[in-house]
Amino acid sequence: MKLYDGGRAPNPRRVRIFLAEKGIEVPIEPVDMGALEHKSETLTRLNPLQRLPVLELDDGTVLTETVAICRYFEALHPEPALFGTGALGVATVEMWQRRVEMHLFYPIAQAFRHLHPAMKEWEVPQVAAWGEANKPKALEFLSYLDEALADRPFIAGEDYSIADITGLVSIDFMKLARLTVPDGLDHLMRWYHTVAGRPSARA
Amino acid sequence: MKLYDGGRAPNPRRVRIFLAEKGIEVPIEPVDMGALEHKSETLTRLNPLQRLPVLELDDGTVLTETVAICRYFEALHPEPALFGTGALGVATVEMWQRRVEMHLFYPIAQAFRHLHPAMKEWEVPQVAAWGEANKPKALEFLSYLDEALADRPFIAGEDYSIADITGLVSIDFMKLARLTVPDGLDHLMRWYHTVAGRPSARA
Numbered sequence: 001m002k003l004y005d006g007g008r009a010p011n012p013r014r015v016r017i018f019l020a021e022k023g024i025e026v027p028i029e030p031v032d033m034g035a036l037e038h039k040s041e042t043l044t045r046l047n048p049l050q051r052l053p054v055l056e057l058d059d060g061t062v063l064t065e066t067v068a069i070c071r072y073f074e075a076l077h078p079e080p081a082l083f084g085t086g087a088l089g090v091a092t093v094e095m096w097q098r099r100v101e102m103h104l105f106y107p108i109a110q111a112f113r114h115l116h117p118a119m120k121e122w123e124v125p126q127v128a129a130w131g132e133a134n135k136p137k138a139l140e141f142l143s144y145l146d147e148a149l150a151d152r153p154f155i156a157g158e159d160y161s162i163a164d165i166t167g168l169v170s171i172d173f174m175k176l177a178r179l180t181v182p183d184g185l186d187h188l189m190r191w192y193h194t195v196a197g198r199p200s201a202r203a
Numbered sequence: 204m205k206l207y208d209g210g211r212a213p214n215p216r217r218v219r220i221f222l223a224e225k226g227i228e229v230p231i232e233p234v235d236m237g238a239l240e241h242k243s244e245t246l247t248r249l250n251p252l253q254r255l256p257v258l259e260l261d262d263g264t265v266l267t268e269t270v271a272i273c274r275y276f277e278a279l280h281p282e283p284a285l286f287g288t289g290a291l292g293v294a295t296v297e298m299w300q301r302r303v304e305m306h307l308f309y310p311i312a313q314a315f316r317h318l319h320p321a322m323k324e325w326e327v328p329q330v331a332a333w334g335e336a337n338k339p340k341a342l343e344f345l346s347y348l349d350e351a352l353a354d355r356p357f358i359a360g361e362d363y364s365i366a367d368i369t370g371l372v373s374i375d376f377m378k379l380a381r382l383t384v385p386d387g388l389d390h391l392m393r394w395y396h397t398v399a400g401r402p403s404a405r406a
Contacts, residue, residue, distance in 0.1 A: 048347060049302065049306065049347070057291075061291065063291075063294050063295070063298055064298055064302075065297065065298045065301045065302065067297055067301060068294045068295070068297035068298035068301060069294065071293055071294050071297050072290050072291065072293070072294035075289070075290035075293055075294070076290050086278070087275055087278035087279050088260075088264065088266075088275065090274055090275070090278055091266050091271045091272070091274050091275035091278070092266070092271070094268065094270060094271035094274050095266055095267055095268045095271035098268040098270060098271060099252065099267075099268065103252065125332070125336055127330060127332045127333045127336060129328070129330045129332070129333070130330045130332070130333035133328055133330060144251060144252070
């Protein structure tokens with residue numbers, strides 16, 4: 001198999017961190033998103049939606065979507081479980097993963113894509129008012145997440161999960177969106193330093 | 204357990220269709236979203252993010268997020284599998300579920316929330332230019348989905364899955380966003396009539 005990777009972009013990084021936590025090595029094919037290589041003929045044939053990452057299996061089957069690729073590896077290599085275990089555990093990880101995606105990762109991405117000059121050809125049309133509207137949404141969720149982390153080590157509970165990967169990548173993504181974590185969110189920062197200090201965070 | 208339901212809103216409907224496909228009956232607590240009851244003290248205590256549906260278990264544990272609630276029931280009642288089976292099957296359903304959510308359901312929701320006068324107090328600020336920008340995104344994905352459905356009965360392959368539920372609810376949601384399916388998408392419409400004709404669609 002081969003993983004078409006997008007370098008510093010946040011979704012490809014989510015998959016690389018996931019693989020590092022699992023201890024799985026997959027051959028990587030770098031794709032230069034800055035040069036719009038993800039819109040090349042080859043990549044468009046693999047994923048008509050022109051997004052990365054893309055996983056191509058040995059028989060030519062193509063999987064796209066960050067979380068779908070992660071689930072594939074979770075099924076092949078169940079340990080350590082990064083999507084939770086048991087009915088309630090699985091549902092709890094999914095709940096927090098979606099909360100972090102929809103209320104943090106997504107608003108940060110919108111602020112970045114609709115306000116950053118470098119995104120002018122990526123997000124057409126850029127709607128500055130929509131970019132601005134997303135900034136307070138992201139910051140509000142950080143306060144909520146800070147409270148949730150007061151009584152547990154990781155976002156979804158006692159164990160590190162894909163929700164922590166999405167959270168870590170979101171916080172690091174804030175810089176590009178010109179957002180900073182407000183002062184006083186001590187539980188959030190304690191969690192951030194823990195997950196950012198794991199070897200997988202360098203993936 | 205008890206399911207706090209939001210009537211005609213699309214996410215609560217996704218869960219009701221899912222339960223109907225599984226043949227699971229859950230006590231329903233209706234919540235009048237038109238009267239903003241999902242922002243009441245009781246509901247805010249259950250879900251500080253003030254979204255529906257919310258599942259409250261007998262021990263007081265609360266699960267939110269449509270897909271997390273569905274995954275909980277999938278784990279408790281695996282048959283019929285609506286999230287796929289096997290590593291590749293599970294990943295393929297996740298891939299299509301996310302494609303439909305991000306490129307169809309979400310753009311339709313944005314067009315509705317940012318353009319419909321009734322959403323003025325729900326989406327603050329309404330950004331009309333962003334609502335308009337989402338309409339072509341949704342329509343473009345419908346053409347892509349039409350092609351994908353040319354050689355298979357359901358969105359993720361041979362079997363009905365949660366991706367079909369999200370697709371069906373999205374198409375029905377288009378009316379509120381004042382969008383219509385373009386002519387000539389025959390595979391899409393064949394699929395739509397099949398899934399809309401299942402008894403679960405009335406849930």
